[in-house]
Each structure stands twice: as C-alpha cells, then as structure tokens.
Amino acid sequence: MIVIPSAKPRLTYNPRAEIAEFGTKRSSVGNFGALGSFQVSSYTGYFKVNWWDGTSTLYNPGVGTSNITKAIASPYNTTAEKRFSIIPTNSSGVQIGQLSSIAFASNSFSPISYVDVLGLSKLETFTCDAGTDLTSYTHNGRIKFLYLSNTGLTSLSIPPGSLTQRIIIGSSTSFTTLNGLDNVKNTLQEFSLTSCTSFTSAINLSNFLALYHIDINGGSITSLRAQNCTLNAQYYSSYNTFLGGAKLSGTLLDRTAIVQFFNDLANGNGYLNVSGAVGAPDLTASDILIATNKGYTVLNIAP
DSSP states (O other): OOOOOOOOOOOOOOGGGGOEEEEEOOOSSEEETTTTTEEEEESSSEEEEEOTTSOEEEEOTTGGGSOOOEEEOSSOOTTSOEEEEEEEEOTTSOBOSOEEEEEEOOTTTOOOOEEEOTTOSSOOEEEEEEETTOOOOOOOTTOSEEEEEEEOOOEEEOOTTOOOOEEEEESOTTOOEEEOGGGGTTTOOEEEEESOTTOOSOEEOTTOTTOOEEEOTTOOOOOEEOTTOOOOOEEETTTTEEEOEEEOTTSOOOHHHHHHHHHHOOSOOOEEEOTTOTTGGGOOHHHHHHHHTTTOEEEOOOO
16 A cells, blocks of 8 residues: 655745734824834845835835835824835835844834734844834744834733844833743843833843843843853944843842842853942952852942
C-alpha cells in the first residue's frame, strides 16, 4: 500500500492583514507628519497612503525613509478623528509585500489617536511618539522594536509568543500596568520605562538572559529584580553609542532595593547609574563593591 502524506497547508498572502490603519486628531491646520515625524519603510520599497479625504499617495524607493506629509486645510474640525491607512505596494501602486517599519516620531506634528498594526506579518519596528489622544494599543508580537512615548495609554499587554527585543515606554504619565512581560523572557534585550510616574508596580526581569540594558529613569518603581541577568555594554548603531547596564537614576529605589538589584546581577561590564535615586546617598562602600566585584561600574553615587 502506498501512503501519500497529507499536504501541508499553504500559506496565502492576506492583503487585508497587511494594511496598517491610523487616526489623528491634529488640532490645527498645516502639514500632518511634518518635520521628519512620519516615516515608513516596506520590503518592496514602495507603499501607498490612503488619506482621510479619499486621495492616495504612492511613495517611491527612498521616499519611504523621508518625511511624509499631508496638508490639513482650513476649515478643520478639531473634534473629528481622521483615519488613514498605509499599504505596501509595487511600483504601480498595486498592493503586494509587507511593511517593515513605521515611525511617528514627534507628537508635536503627528498626534496619533488610533493604531491598528496587529495583522502586519513582518513589521519589525514601530515608533509612536503619539500624544495623549492615543489611549488604546494592541501589541503585535512580531514587532522587534516597540517605542511608545508621550501617550495616553494606561496599560500594555505582551501576547504569548512575542518576538519583541526592545520595549521602550517613556513619558506616559497615565501608564500604570504592564502585562505579559514574561512572554518575552527569551528575546528581550532592552527594557525602558522612563518618567512613567504613575507606574508603581514591582518589575521582575529575573532570568531574562538576553537582556543587556534597563532604564527606569525618573519613575516611581520601588522594586526592580534582575536575577542572573548579565548587563554588558555593547555598541548600538541606531544610537551611535554604547548601551549596556542599568539607569536607575531619579527613581524611588531605596538602599535595600538597590543592593538587592546589585546582588541579583550576574557578572557583566555595564554601567549602573543610580544618580538621584532615593537610596543612592545611603549606599556604603561595601554595597558598591557588590557590583564592582562583578565587573560593573557604578556611576553618580553622590546625592
């Protein structure tokens, strides 16, 4: 008897899933997305933006990494959300392929109130310095680099199976809840939760073995655990600088919490900045030795 193995299911391209949708409540006339704040890249080198007024703009190779603008003329209803979509295409504007990165990098010029990137299958980078109108975001676990800043978000949930390597949340004063962080235990390399003054929960990054950089500067966290983590300094081309270590400056971590953090760490060579932390003035020479004996450099110990 000849047994014919069953065919594997064929993966098909889902055009609808590869469309990113956004909304803006820009409060004045002018150019939406001006001054370098709205940038997109696709794997085909082409993409199209379908604007809220029914018009479309096709962008050529290279333009995708430049500024994208849309004139908003008077009269302008400041209370109405304007929706637009971004679609990967070929040179003729026919949808094909996937988007690779989307960046709204200055909320002063591109306030974003709605985001849907959940279906994008190859989006690696999503940057959204959004403005406080953004109060809801569902994370696409395929995204490797997530940057959310100056938003109105109160929470973020990381789904199981996420591949995210960098989570950066900054200056979001209403942010209080981070769920599912353990879902990136094997992939997370950089964790940043800065100036999120309403976030008071303990952060546990223990056994995040890919992690090399932590930044909770200016936050209200009182407990940070990082058992077995190795924070090594390494060059990061996007920042044109070295990252690696922990920035605990300006936090509510007391001496006990800082010493616990030092004890948690595995050997490394990164920098540990405790400047302005509540417990920094109380650290003893013996406390500092816990970190330096493991290869770390402790910065700005004095109050």
